[in-house]
Amino acid sequence: xxxxxxxxxxxxxxxxAAKKVSSSELTEAFLKAMEAARSxxxxxxxxxxxxxxxxxxxxxxxxxGNARPLEGLPLAxxxxxxxKGVRTTAGSKILHNYVPQYESTVSQNLWDNGAVMLGKANLxxxxxxxxxxxxxxxxxxxxxxxxxxxxxxxPGGSSGGSACAVSANLxxxxxxxxxxxxxxxxxxxxxxxGIKPTYGRCSRWGIVxxxxxxxxxxxxxxxxxxxxxxxxAMASVDPKDSTxxxxxxxxxxxxxxxxxxxxRIGIPKEYRVEGTSPEIDAIxxxxxxxxxxxxxxxVEVSLPHTxxxxxxxxxxxxxxxxxxxxxxxxxRYGHRAEGIEDLIDLYQKSRAEGFGSxxxxxxxxxxxxxxxxxxxxxxxxxxxxxxxxxxDFTEAFKQCDMLLTPATPGPAFAIGEKISDPVxxxxxxxxxxxxxxxxxxxxVLPAGLTESGLPLGLQFIGKxxxxxxxxxxxxxxxxxxxxxxxxxxxxxxP
Ligand code: GLN
Numbered sequence: 001x002x003x004x005x006x007x008x009x010x011x012x013x014x015x016x017a018a019k020k021v022s023s024s025e026l027t028e029a030f031l032k033a034m035e036a037a038r039s040x041x042x043x044x045x046x047x048x049x050x051x052x053x054x055x056x057x058x059x060x061x062x063x064x065g066n067a068r069p070l071e072g073l074p075l076a077x078x079x080x081x082x083x084k085g086v087r088t089t090a091g092s093k094i095l096h097n098y099v100p101q102y103e104s105t106v107s108q109n110l111w112d113n114g115a116v117m118l119g120k121a122n123l124x125x126x127x128x129x130x131x132x133x134x135x136x137x138x139x140x141x142x143x144x145x146x147x148x149x150x151x152x153x154x155p156g157g158s159s160g161g162s163a164c165a166v167s168a169n170l171x172x173x174x175x176x177x178x179x180x181x182x183x184x185x186x187x188x189x190x191x192x193x194g195i196k197p198t199y200g201r202c203s204r205w206g207i208v209x210x211x212x213x214x215x216x217x218x219x220x221x222x223x224x225x226x227x228x229x230x231x232x233a234m235a236s237v238d239p240k241d242s243t244x245x246x247x248x249x250x251x252x253x254x255x256x257x258x259x260x261x262x263x264r265i266g267i268p269k270e271y272r273v274e275g276t277s278p279e280i281d282a283i284x285x286x287x288x289x290x291x292x293x294x295x296x297x298x299v300e301v302s303l304p305h306t307x308x309x310x311x312x313x314x315x316x317x318x319x320x321x322x323x324x325x326x327x328x329x330x331x332r333y334g335h336r337a338e339g340i341e342d343l344i345d346l347y348q349k350s351r352a353e354g355f356g357s358x359x360x361x362x363x364x365x366x367x368x369x370x371x372x373x374x375x376x377x378x379x380x381x382x383x384x385x386x387x388x389x390x391x392d393f394t395e396a397f398k399q400c401d402m403l404l405t406p407a408t409p410g411p412a413f414a415i416g417e418k419i420s421d422p423v424x425x426x427x428x429x430x431x432x433x434x435x436x437x438x439x440x441x442x443x444v445l446p447a448g449l450t451e452s453g454l455p456l457g458l459q460f461i462g463k464x465x466x467x468x469x470x471x472x473x474x475x476x477x478x479x480x481x482x483x484x485x486x487x488x489x490x491x492x493x494p
Pocket of ligand 1 (some may be wrong): 127128129130157158177178179180181182183210317429
């Protein structure tokens with residue numbers, strides 16, 4: 001079989017099951033593609049030996065007729081997921097040498113379903129960022145370029161490596177995480193599909209914590225179907241994460257083609273924000289028209305507290321981060337400063353040397369908003385606003401089954417364009433953070449290209465634990481949008 005790396009996860013699964021290709025052949029093809037794409041910096045650690053070992057074990061199982069749902073399918077794992085015996089850095093210097101003694105529940109679920117690990121994907125440091133530029137291991141570069149330009153673009157963040165690896169055909173799918181948009185932003189700007197499940201749908205155990213009340217695992221993949229397949233394998237209740245939810249995991253793939261006839265799809269008027277590119281507005285209108293043409297009813301709804309979402313998120317997330325990141329002290333694991341005088345000096349120097357500037361900024365903001373005297377003024381108020389933001393969605397869902405919105409205010413930007421101005425960078429999260437504050441599921445998929453040939457995504461936001469309906473609507477939009485564009489492989493040596 002030729003073009004192995006062009007297959008979707010579903011196609012590869014079917015080809016493996018039909019014995020048209022072996023897992024070892026697939027794995028080799030992806031490892032070669034990864035090698036040829038090192039200039040994109042999509043991976044922090046490649047794990048070829050483990051990949052071949054897992055592939056050989058899968059081929060044996062297939063031969064014996066014991067294949068599991070993801071048997072032999074090569075995936076990339078965001079380097080925020082702890083992988084037993086394989087370095088896990090969270091994109092930070094402070095964990096540059098950390099080798100976990102345990103496996104995250106979600107990655108374990110994937111291996112238990114037969115998947116093969118290709119390596120650990122690049123990300124913003126501790127998943128803090130929207131462009132993958134805060135990684136200690138250097139920025140990941142988008143495989144996409146604007147027409148007639150060779151400017152390097154961001155792949156979105158924080159799961160930039162995951163999105164880049166999928167978009168450049170370096171894996172069949174990738175794990176990602178989303179605290180305020182980190183699955184959806186990279187998917188939107190790289191022409192890939194990602195789903196942030198409901199808070200509690202996937203276990204957070206073994207995933208390096210950023211903001212525990214917002215963090216959620218999910219897949220980035222080529223298609224809605226691939227997302228459905230991966231999410232089914234990733235989701236589970238887990239006694240090791242008390243916020244994981246004990247609800248049956250539906251067969252998301254089974255209902256995919258049911259269409260949107262009779263579904264009511266809400267358009268939140270507050271998402272028409274200033275500063276959004278006209279091309280995004282146009283694709284949003286087009287998306288609504290496509291769904292209407294397939295029998296959905298489009299209704300205007302209101303989410304009145306939307307304007308408070310970014311300030312609320314940028315208080316809650318740093319507050320939780322400052323607490324979660326207190327564990328990196330240079331004592332137990334990770335980077336330890338040399339030439340220290342006493343314990344306090346060890347903490348101070350190790351943390352100052354180990355954390356990059358964006359992470360330090362978050363720790364400072366978080367500590368400030370939690371400190372006595374400021375707690376009520378900032379943190380408590382943010383918590384109250386969070387409830388109001390969540391209530392907006394509850395009210396809106398009385399009028400509709402899901403919402404359709406833009407995913408990002410614009411297409412991918414150039415590396416270096418926003419990184420020196422954190423507030424501009426934070427504004428890029430305007431359409432995604434509300435969902436995390438409310439704990440809801442949300443799907444992003446490609447809907448079109450800009451004039452200059454860059455992908456634009458649309459976002460569906462659903463009711464809690466209604467991923468199945470989101471995926472079904474996503475599939476309908478995918479069929480209508482017929483997005484088949486791929487980046488030109490400029491990164492491959494001629
Ligand atoms: N861009 C957001 C932030 O920097 C979201 C990151 C994420 O979802 N992990 O906080």
